[in-house]
Amino acid sequence: MAGLALGYYARQCGVPATIYEAQERPGGLCVTFEHDGFLFDSGAHRFHDKDPGITRDVQRLLGEDLRVVDRPSMIFDDGRLMNFPFRLTDVLWHLGPRALARDALDMAAGRLAGRRPEPESFAGLAVRRYGRTLAERFLLNYSRKLWGLPCESLSARVSGGRLNGLDLRQFLLHTILGRRRDRRNADGKFYYPTRGIGMLTDALAQGFGRDAIRTGIEVTRLCHDNTRIRAVVVEGQGQVAVDEVASTLPVERLLAMMDPPPAKGILELARKLTHRDLILVALFLRRESVTSAATVYFPDPSFAFTRVTEPRNRSAAMSPPGHTSLVAEIPCDSGEPLWSADDADLAGLVRRPLEQIGWIREGELLGSQVVRLRRAYPVLSLDLESSMGAILRYLGGFENLTLAGRSGRFEYGWIHDMLRHGKDVVASCVADRLGPEADVA
Numbered sequence: 001m002a003g004l005a006l007g008y009y010a011r012q013c014g015v016p017a018t019i020y021e022a023q024e025r026p027g028g029l030c031v032t033f034e035h036d037g038f039l040f041d042s043g044a045h046r047f048h049d050k051d052p053g054i055t056r057d058v059q060r061l062l063g064e065d066l067r068v069v070d071r072p073s074m075i076f077d078d079g080r081l082m083n084f085p086f087r088l089t090d091v092l093w094h095l096g097p098r099a100l101a102r103d104a105l106d107m108a109a110g111r112l113a114g115r116r117p118e119p120e121s122f123a124g125l126a127v128r129r130y131g132r133t134l135a136e137r138f139l140l141n142y143s144r145k146l147w148g149l150p151c152e153s154l155s156a157r158v159s160g161g162r163l164n165g166l167d168l169r170q171f172l173l174h175t176i177l178g179r180r181r182d183r184r185n186a187d188g189k190f191y192y193p194t195r196g197i198g199m200l201t202d203a204l205a206q207g208f209g210r211d212a213i214r215t216g217i218e219v220t221r222l223c224h225d226n227t228r229i230r231a232v233v234v235e236g237q238g239q240v241a242v243d244e245v246a247s248t249l250p251v252e253r254l255l256a257m258m259d260p261p262p263a264k265g266i267l268e269l270a271r272k273l274t275h276r277d278l279i280l281v282a283l284f285l286r287r288e289s290v291t292s293a294a295t296v297y298f299p300d301p302s303f304a305f306t307r308v309t310e311p312r313n314r315s316a317a318m319s320p321p322g323h324t325s326l327v328a329e330i331p332c333d334s335g336e337p338l339w340s341a342d343d344a345d346l347a348g349l350v351r352r353p354l355e356q357i358g359w360i361r362e363g364e365l366l367g368s369q370v371v372r373l374r375r376a377y378p379v380l381s382l383d384l385e386s387s388m389g390a391i392l393r394y395l396g397g398f399e400n401l402t403l404a405g406r407s408g409r410f411e412y413g414w415i416h417d418m419l420r421h422g423k424d425v426v427a428s429c430v431a432d433r434l435g436p437e438a439d440v441a
């Protein structure tokens with residue numbers, strides 16, 4: 001997304017550019033797959049209206065194919081679906097009045113103790129916002145499965161801003177005193193293209209010029225003189241001279257490609273940067289509908305998957321008429337045996353529990369598809385900040401190298417952030433050439 005955005009805005013401004021993409025198909029982590037008339041995305045994607053300039057660009061790009069969808073998400077807990085954002089009846093049912101009161105008192109005591117700095121760890125943040133019981137049951141369980149690490153070792157930034165404006169205090173004020181809640185991150189409204197999130201990356205690729213994207217070509221080396229990148233080495237073509245380089249490669253891979261290599265210490269820090277991989281299991285059903293939610297979260301550790309999406313709840317065109325599909329996400333590390341398990345076994349790992357909870361009935365399952373996504377999430381551990389500081393200082397020393405993208409900058413990023421990276425990189429390029437008044441429309 002970041003690389004294609006960069007190419008798209010570069011083309012808009014008449015800045016010549018070439019994109020090298022290792023895969024046969026552009027789009028990276030933001031693509032839509034097709035299976036016998038069913039469409040499903042590379043994980044549960046939504047486009048959020050957080051950056052007005054970027055939203056306008058996306059609206060212009062997709063026209064009527066960009067629709068507003070109003071589908072809140074839900075949590076599956078203890079055999080029942082629970083609304084998210086929480087409702088009092090749900091919370092009382094799931095936690096009981098005692099636990100809720102205990103959490104509320106904990107939080108009130110914390111507030112009376114005075115202003116404290118924001119917690120650095122995700123565990124600290126979740127407990128501060130929701131109290132121990134609610135956080136443990138719905139947020140910490142889920143995050144342990146997603147990241148594969150104790151939440152005490154995860155940076156608060158893994159929340160990706162999702163907990164902003166969402167906490168038990170606000171929830172109680174809203175429910176009991178009838179105050180307006182800050183719903184900025186909580187409501188179920190988002191944008192979605194009619195035929196999947198891949199329409200957006202396809203439109204960017206089209207806008208850039210599909211022929212200028214060299215797919216199936218890996219970048220293997222960046223040759224430099226310690227101040228500037230002089231050339232990149234690309235598979236099958238040898239050295240290509242460059243003026244400016246924007247890298248959306250995972251930053252640790254970029255460091256390993258620098259020629260001459262960085263100091264040993266930098267390479268050692270780079271080895272500490274890890275990613276979480278993701279297995280998607282899509283099940284195709286002869287059935288009109290299973291849920292009404294955009295996404296259903298499964299914090300309970302007894303389920304191998306973290307969440308399940310029903311693509312037709314985002315757009316009816318995602319399934320043939322009278323049919324639907326369920327897409328489960330199983331986070332893991334590519335070194336684990338689970339990653340290389342048979343597709344049939346992985347499909348069973350999702351199908352069986354969904355049959356048990358009644359989401360799939362006998363004779364409804366038409367088929368399945370498994371997709372493996374490498375480096376789906378950069379793991380933002382607590383000790384990351386110090387490593388990234390040194391890495392960014394080293395890479396910042398190259399005057400014609402810019403980092404963009406989620407793994408490129410090793411930070412939590414949304415689609416609108418990726419587009420913003422692309423737009424800003426082009427804007428600074430144009431400003432260098434034409435002066436600071438130049439604009440990226």
Ligand SMILES: Cc1cc2nc3c(=O)[nH]c(=O)nc-3n(C[C@H](O)[C@H](O)[C@H](O)COP(=O)(O)OP(=O)(O)OC[C@H]3O[C@@H](n4cnc5c(N)ncnc54)[C@H](O)[C@@H]3O)c2cc1C
Nearest residue numbers: 001002021022028029043045046218219376405406414415
């Ligand atoms: C499961 C999931 C759900 C998400 N849901 C949402 C959502 O609902 N809303 C939202 O806003 N965001 C969401 N995101 C985030 C969004 O998808 C990512 O931020 C975005 O796709 C990252 O784009 P990128 O360009 O940084 O990286 P990538 O998509 O990883 O692109 C990097 C590209 O570099 C290529 N590459 C790697 N090495 C080489 C090499 N040596 N030579 C050439 N090419 C190479 C890769 O093949 C890849 O195409 C989600 C992400 C995931 C994984």
